[in-house]
Amino acid sequence: MENRQPDVDPAVVATADDIAAMRTRGAATIADAAAKALATQAERAETTQPAAFERQLRAAAETLYETRPTAVSLPNALRYVLRGMDGETVSELRATTIARAEEFRAELAQAQQQLGEVGSNRLRDGDVVMTHCHSTDALSCLEAALEDGKEIEAIVKETRPRKQGHITAQQLREWGVPVTLIVDNAARRYLDEADHVLVGADSIAADGSVVNKIGTSGLAVNARERGVPVMVAAQTLKLHPDTMTGHTVEIEMRDETEVLADDQRADITGERDDDGLVVENPAFDVTPPRHVDAIVTERGQFPPESIVTLMRELFGETTGEPWEP
Numbered sequence: 001m002e003n004r005q006p007d008v009d010p011a012v013v014a015t016a017d018d019i020a021a022m023r024t025r026g027a028a029t030i031a032d033a034a035a036k037a038l039a040t041q042a043e044r045a046e047t048t049q050p051a052a053f054e055r056q057l058r059a060a061a062e063t064l065y066e067t068r069p070t071a072v073s074l075p076n077a078l079r080y081v082l083r084g085m086d087g088e089t090v091s092e093l094r095a096t097t098i099a100r101a102e103e104f105r106a107e108l109a110q111a112q113q114q115l116g117e118v119g120s121n122r123l124r125d126g127d128v129v130m131t132h133c134h135s136t137d138a139l140s141c142l143e144a145a146l147e148d149g150k151e152i153e154a155i156v157k158e159t160r161p162r163k164q165g166h167i168t169a170q171q172l173r174e175w176g177v178p179v180t181l182i183v184d185n186a187a188r189r190y191l192d193e194a195d196h197v198l199v200g201a202d203s204i205a206a207d208g209s210v211v212n213k214i215g216t217s218g219l220a221v222n223a224r225e226r227g228v229p230v231m232v233a234a235q236t237l238k239l240h241p242d243t244m245t246g247h248t249v250e251i252e253m254r255d256e257t258e259v260l261a262d263d264q265r266a267d268i269t270g271e272r273d274d275d276g277l278v279v280e281n282p283a284f285d286v287t288p289p290r291h292v293d294a295i296v297t298e299r300g301q302f303p304p305e306s307i308v309t310l311m312r313e314l315f316g317e318t319t320g321e322p323w324e325p
């Protein structure tokens with residue numbers, strides 16, 4: 001990473017590098033890794049000055065924050081942990097920060113399990129579910145349905161360019177779920193065989209729009225046209241507080257080599273040095289609320305248009321940068 005703030009522990013920088021390179025990926029997993037990294041920073045901070053300790057924690061949070069812009073679970077996690085940093089001495093600050101990070105991680109796991117039970121109630125024995133990308137929140141719904149004894153089959157979209165659908169397929173096969181893996185372009189054809197589309201979310205805006213892996217919105221439009229309900233599994237950690245005050249969610253643009261490797265470029269351009277070939281690689285897109293049937297959270301399921309009520313309840317006050325006191 002470019003950002004090498006002084007006093008940020010190398011383990012935090014390593015976590016930030018893993019998130020940026022997508023070795024750690026998926027909104028909930030990123031949030032969990034960020035909270036763990038802040039606990040590590042708190043454990044290892046070498047100072048006897050409370051102000052310096054706090055500065056180091058905020059610098060660590062900033063380093064983590066700058067990795068990926070779209071998943072709001074990352075700033076929400078950082079904010080949650082830093083708000084728990086409390087005390088007069090370094091040892092008090094250290095203990096409260098570590099305890100808060102542990103609390104966050106436990107709540108994250110619990111919320112995922114709870115939303116899984118809610119999502120599972122929407123699934124019937126024998127249902128076929130189409131998935132996109134790899135979402136641990138979405139998989140939690142399937143896991144809960146399987147634990148309830150329901151037979152579920154899955155049509156798994158491969159999800160170009162990084163093919164996170166393979167991770168979904170691997171997990172589902174471990175659970176014994178019959179999987180049909182398809183290329184993204186085949187999704188509309190296979191919707192006729194699906195009873196549900198089930199996806200996760202990186203951010204949910206106040207108007208109920210769902211920001212998720214690129215291709216989610218096209219899938220949702222096709223599903224609506226085919227009469228297949230679209231379920232979004234998303235812990236409340238995915239609700240984006242800034243959107244209540246009119247901000248939009250930044251869509252991450254990733255490196256073009258994920259789409260076209262350097263050594264494939266010549267297949268198109270030949271020997272020419274051709275700057276007329278542009279490759280764009282947006283990682284996420286926005287699905288409008290009218291194409292989503294239900295947002296399933298640990299607090300129950302919501303029609304997307306009503307999610308703002310829950311957001312107001314959870315984030316009453318406006319929020320600044322996660323590292324701001």
Ligand code: RUB
Pocket residue numbers: 025026027028029071132133134135136137138164199200201202212213233283
């Ligand atoms: C992952 C993605 C997932 C959400 C939700 O994108 O879009 O659907 O992050 O995942 P990427 P989870 O692979 O680029 O991180 O439910 O695990 O939070």
